[in-house]
Amino acid sequence: MAQFVAPSHLSDGLYFFHGKRQTIASEHTFKVYEPHTGQVVAHCPIADKHSTDKIIEAAHNAQPKWAELTPLERGKILNKVADIIRENQEALAQWEVRTNGKPITEARMDIASSADTFQFFAGVAPAALKGDYFDLPGPAYDRFAYTRREPLGVVGCIGAWNYPFQTCVWKVAPALAAGNAVVYKPSPFAPGSPVLLGEVLSAAGIPDDVYNVIQGEADTGNALCTNDFIRKVSFTGSVPTGQKIQEACAKRNIKPVTLELGGKSPFIIFDDTEIDNAVSGAILANFLNQGQVCTNATRVYVHRRIINEFTEALLKELEKLRVGNPFDEKTNVGANINEDHLKKIEGMVERAVEEGAKLLRGGKRIHPEGFENGFYFDPAVLTNLTENMEIVTDEIFGAVMLLLPFDHEDEVVERANKTGFGLASGLYTRDLRRAHRIAAQLQAGTVFINTYNDTEVFVPFGGFKNSGHGRENCVETLHAYSQVKSVYVNTQPNLEHHLG
Ligand SMILES: NC(=O)c1ccc[n+]([C@@H]2O[C@H](COP(=O)([O-])OP(=O)(O)OC[C@H]3O[C@@H](n4cnc5c(N)ncnc54)[C@H](O)[C@@H]3O)[C@@H](O)[C@H]2O)c1
Numbered sequence: 001m002a003q004f005v006a007p008s009h010l011s012d013g014l015y016f017f018h019g020k021r022q023t024i025a026s027e028h029t030f031k032v033y034e035p036h037t038g039q040v041v042a043h044c045p046i047a048d049k050h051s052t053d054k055i056i057e058a059a060h061n062a063q064p065k066w067a068e069l070t071p072l073e074r075g076k077i078l079n080k081v082a083d084i085i086r087e088n089q090e091a092l093a094q095w096e097v098r099t100n101g102k103p104i105t106e107a108r109m110d111i112a113s114s115a116d117t118f119q120f121f122a123g124v125a126p127a128a129l130k131g132d133y134f135d136l137p138g139p140a141y142d143r144f145a146y147t148r149r150e151p152l153g154v155v156g157c158i159g160a161w162n163y164p165f166q167t168c169v170w171k172v173a174p175a176l177a178a179g180n181a182v183v184y185k186p187s188p189f190a191p192g193s194p195v196l197l198g199e200v201l202s203a204a205g206i207p208d209d210v211y212n213v214i215q216g217e218a219d220t221g222n223a224l225c226t227n228d229f230i231r232k233v234s235f236t237g238s239v240p241t242g243q244k245i246q247e248a249c250a251k252r253n254i255k256p257v258t259l260e261l262g263g264k265s266p267f268i269i270f271d272d273t274e275i276d277n278a279v280s281g282a283i284l285a286n287f288l289n290q291g292q293v294c295t296n297a298t299r300v301y302v303h304r305r306i307i308n309e310f311t312e313a314l315l316k317e318l319e320k321l322r323v324g325n326p327f328d329e330k331t332n333v334g335a336n337i338n339e340d341h342l343k344k345i346e347g348m349v350e351r352a353v354e355e356g357a358k359l360l361r362g363g364k365r366i367h368p369e370g371f372e373n374g375f376y377f378d379p380a381v382l383t384n385l386t387e388n389m390e391i392v393t394d395e396i397f398g399a400v401m402l403l404l405p406f407d408h409e410d411e412v413v414e415r416a417n418k419t420g421f422g423l424a425s426g427l428y429t430r431d432l433r434r435a436h437r438i439a440a441q442l443q444a445g446t447v448f449i450n451t452y453n454d455t456e457v458f459v460p461f462g463g464f465k466n467s468g469h470g471r472e473n474c475v476e477t478l479h480a481y482s483q484v485k486s487v488y489v490n491t492q493p494n495l496e497h498h499l500g
């Protein structure tokens with residue numbers, strides 16, 4: 001068992017199988033960028049169907065031995081994974097910054113919570129992966145039934161780029177705890193983190209081929225979804241890709257899918273709110289991770305009576321915002337994932353302004369000193385918006401806050417729910433009865449009251465409506481990575497009885 005040592009480079013060896021980092025031969029590659037410098041740091045080979053199938057087959061062969069361990073035995077190994085992640089928190093966080101461009105202070109939180117995720121599933125699996133017992137007619141010791149919770153086999157996971165390490169862990173920890181093998185395909189925009197996790201898992205004692213990483217784009221993802229050995233797919237990404245994945249999985253073996261998709265969350269601020277608290281909440285709901293957060297609440301509804309006061313306090317607070325070098329402890333906003341994404345955000349802001357929106361700050365690419373080629377965007381605040389503008393209806397996935405006035409509770413709830421998405425929502429008020437009344441009406445998988453973007457590994461996370469189905473981060477997740485078998489028992493077989 002090799003000890004985990006954080007690598008000095010990730011320019012090759014971006015695959016993980018047979019228990020170690022590997023590379024493969026391929027005619028096609030994609031470029032890997034370092035967002036904070038804008039430099040190309042690797043050319044990663046793309047896995048075609050043949051390479052994908054081979055790695056999945058090895059996972060299929062390795063899985064039964066892993067499944068033979070009891071959940072407690074697997075849990076002991078997963079607890080070691082948590083320990084190794086904690087021991088290497090700083091090195092892993094530094095890699096997360098290089099991979100994604102986020103501020104180091106946020107990357108440290110992602111890594112710490114990933115350790116908690118392994119510890120949580122290691123601890124709950126022995127109690128959660130249990131069966132039931134049922135009496136049947138006759139003496140209880142003659143006829144009874146029981147259920148067993150069994151792993152699915154090999155689980156295919158496909159990840160997004162905004163939380164590369166954490167997204168991977170949210171899938172891999174419960175899948176492994178439930179006795180499955182995993183084949184993970186990261187986003188080509190952030191391919192390194194799952195490979196580092198592979199080295200951590202091996203150092204903790206996960207058997208070879210139980211955890212694997214393949215690389216590629218849509219075709220590789222599709223090859224994973226349509227492989228017969230894959231018994232479930234867990235996906236994090238956009239709604240259109242989620243639709244394609246659900247369709248591919250339905251056509252090939254009716255694979256169950258967990259879909260963690262996009263959002264367009266509302267954030268409602270009532271006029272009884274402490275303005276400074278609401279300002280902090282709105283900043284957290286919009287500019288965390290450069291705004292590239294699925295739960296982000298770009299639609300900030302502010303009661304008309306306080307909107308001027310709120311806007312003034314917000315703009316004053318944002319004067320302190322530091323955008324730039326993500327390794328600097330004082331930086332609040334780092335680099336966006338890539339140039340295309342940055343242009344997409346800029347384009348949405350430009351079109352909104354053309355449609356009549358007023359830009360109160362930011363909204364443009366900037367070139368911080370020393371990092372001129374990195375993908376930096378000055379967070380935007382827009383007002384003078386209408387509900388049917390593209391920027392108000394579509395997911396931006398960038399640091400753009402939209403200020404929308406409202407007058408009445410019923411009106412704002414209706415406007416908040418007027419979206420196909422349903423991932424998250426938030427509200428700020430001192431009136432707790434109103435807070436819970438609205439929480440019950442908001443059509444979203446998570447509601448934040450006087451807070452935003454909290455995540456705990458034991459609290460379910462997932463979407464309503466087009467934001468997906470299935471949950472991560474809770475005991476029930478183990479059920480999504482296992483299946484129930486019912487066993488009927490007759491301890492007194494009596495053939496005569498059955499023939500009448
Ligand atoms: N709900 C959540 O937990 C959550 C978390 C993070 C991001 N997201 C969402 O993810 C989106 C941003 O991420 P993205 O740009 O990486 O999303 P994306 O849908 O473009 O890509 C996600 C992944 O799917 C792969 N892929 C693309 N086409 C595929 C296909 N046809 N078959 C199989 N795989 C395919 C990509 O290579 C990538 O690994 C946003 O919409 C965001 O809200 C959701």
Ligand SMILES: C[N+](C)(C)CCCC=O
Binds near residue numbers: 292295453454455
């Ligand atoms: C940890 N957060 C901030 C809730 C992000 C969850 C993953 C969504 O992008």
